[in-house]
Amino acid sequence: MKNKKKIILIALLIVVVLVVVLLLVFNRLATNTLEVEQTISLVEKQGDLEDNFTSEGYTIDNPNIIVNPYEISPLTALVIFETDEEVSPTITVVGKDEHSTFTHTFDANTVHYLPIYGLYADTSNEVIVSYGDVEKRLEIKTEALPDDFIMPTSVEAQKSMLDNELYFFSPSSSGYTCAYDINGDVRWYLTINALWEINRLSNGHLMVSTERLVNSPYYMSGLYEMDLLGKIYTEISLEGGYHHDYFELPSGNLLVASNDFNNDDGTVEDYIVEVNRNTGDIVKTWDLKDVLNMEDGKSENWTEYDWFHNNSVWYDEATNSITLSGRHQDAVINIDYDTGELNWIIGDPTNWSEEYQKYFFTPVGDDFEWQWSQHAAMITPEGYVFILDNGNNKSKIESEYVPAEDSYTRGVMYKIDTDAMMIEQIWEYGKTRGSEFYSPYISDVDYIEQDHYIVHSGGIVYVDGKNSNEPAGLGGADALVSDTVELLDDEVIFELVLPTNNYRVEKMSLYTDKEDFQMGDAKRIGSLGETEREDTRLGFVISNKDISEFERDFSVTKEIDRLVVSGRFKRGEDVNVLLYQGMKSIVYHIQVSKKPYTALCLDIFTEDETENGIVIDKHINDEGLSGRYSIYLEVDGVIYDTNKYVDM
Helix, strand or coil, rough: CHHHHHHHHHHHHHHHHHHHHHHHHHHHHHHCCCEEEEEECCCHHHHHHHCCCCCCEEEEEECEEEEEECCCCCEEEEEEEEEEEEEECCEEECCHHHCCEEEEEECEEEEEEEEEECCCCCCCCEEEECCCEEEEEEECCCCCCCCCCCCCEEEEECCCCCCCCEEEEEEECCCCCCCCCCCCCEEEEEECCCCCCECCCCCCCCECCCCCEEEEEEEEEEEECCCCCCCEEEEEEEEEEECCCEECCCCCCCCEEEEECCCCCCCCCCCCEEEECCCCCCEEEEHHCCCCCCCCCCCCCCCCCCCCCCCEEEEEEECCCEEEEEHHCEEEEEEEEECEEEEEEECCCCCCCCCCCCCCEEEECCCCCCCCEEEEEEEEECCCCCCCCCCCCCCCHHHCCCHHHHHHEEEEEEEEEECCEEEEEEEECHHHHHHHHHHCCCCCCEEEEECEEEEEEEEEEEECCEEEECCCCCCCCCCEEEEEEEEEEEEEEEEECCCCEEEEEEECCCCCCCCCCCCCCCEEEEECCCCCCCCCEECCCCEEEHHCCCCCCCEECCCCCCCEEEEEECCCCCCCEEEECCEEEEEECCCCCCCCCCCCCCCCCCCCHHHCEEEEECCCEECCCCCHHHHHECCCCCEEEEEEECCC
């Protein structure tokens, strides 16, 4: 009996010890000691900056002048002062000549917040503020351009035929989102990495991409609506991200080139969404896999992941239709806005199934040519189809491919008859320029008015001194060129050449008649969605090692709406992030690949990458998570304790 009691006591003691140990482990796991570093978003930061934007005590004789007020637009300033009576100030930003001088008159008020755009870098700029009998000359000093800023190698301008609008460039390789005047001087730029389309909305604001990725290599988290000061009015987040292009509908909603990352085929760049500008809600979607056969019309660049590669979005109110550009099928397509049904296809019908032949046009005219790997498809006010024809290969048949050194890029305009299904080429520019004007990727056309166009060959690439078909970054380029031409009545009135590649160019004024600077919090609308979970595990997490033993550039940061986990991982490793809370671990898988969602990145590792791994960022969105989580890294079954926690 005594032995039995002794055994029971020993067993109870063991249980108590185990419970204490487990409670200690649980407590340590549930309360990791270091909080993840929180980054400050642009939207959050601008609220703090505006605390200094005061008008109290400032007059025209002693104005409050804030250069680069939002710290992302260095060639701008905000001039703030008060007047006893309502006045309408006029500002003049003095340039080198009349074509580089900018003037704007603001609405009457007693409290004045005057945005100043178009300052020169590293200069004491002269800015004149006048109203009534008052004229005040201000000097506004700016900092020098960054050392890596890219300047034109050539600028030619027929100034008598030009105005003082600027040319806004969005980068594709190196460079900044920026604007040059007709003298080739930089008069505006952003320090954030804003990609793709840059255009003006009907309210006068700009729309640019956010600086944050949702997936490699270039799918951005969404869009910023901002002014030239860098003041953000709205941030729109999109679960499928944003790439290439958007279009403002008559309703104010946005058509956006996006992705459905959760589709069964794992494809990208074949999904269009309509976004409510007020709420960020997705009100309509178009999946191009419901419109076209993925296997049809393949170009040289076609892959199973990126079969269509939509690079432009255009809505035509006259026909209530959407025009899209599928680079990897050499096809411009038009679909009905309401039904999503296919209306027509422009392109060579070779290698397309019989069921699609009725959607192609029959060419008329002796000088007709199809477009290849095209960009920037739009419908002009006359109803013509205006396209940037990159000109890759110029055939669907490999044996007939035209080499890069014999290719050319052109802006081309087609007149279509959708009843007779006939197509006529009515205008082109670029063919006679030959290979010097050949861009195998990106590039743009813009319609300013009838007979007044811009043709932008933005992706000229040279390898070993010869034209290349490979985009920058894939083919070992030793020289890049971007050549932008403005034409009026078929005469070149402006040309700017840069030693880099640029995606698009828009010609716009600095000031608009809707100039209306406002302070206050930006709206954050839309959603990045809930991050897909690999698994959910019940029970304690027992770590094998401390994160210091990982020794491969591991980091964790918290953004306003997501956790960012970054590390260097090797091909073939099974990598997971574990978020632990209350005896439950949520498991998120990290795919160690150079092409998780894109065909532009080949999944080929260099010798160094094979040995040392590649840096991969994993984004875990706030949506679907709540409370405090301890963070662990799992690599091939080995669990590393980061000693960090995050509040979601």
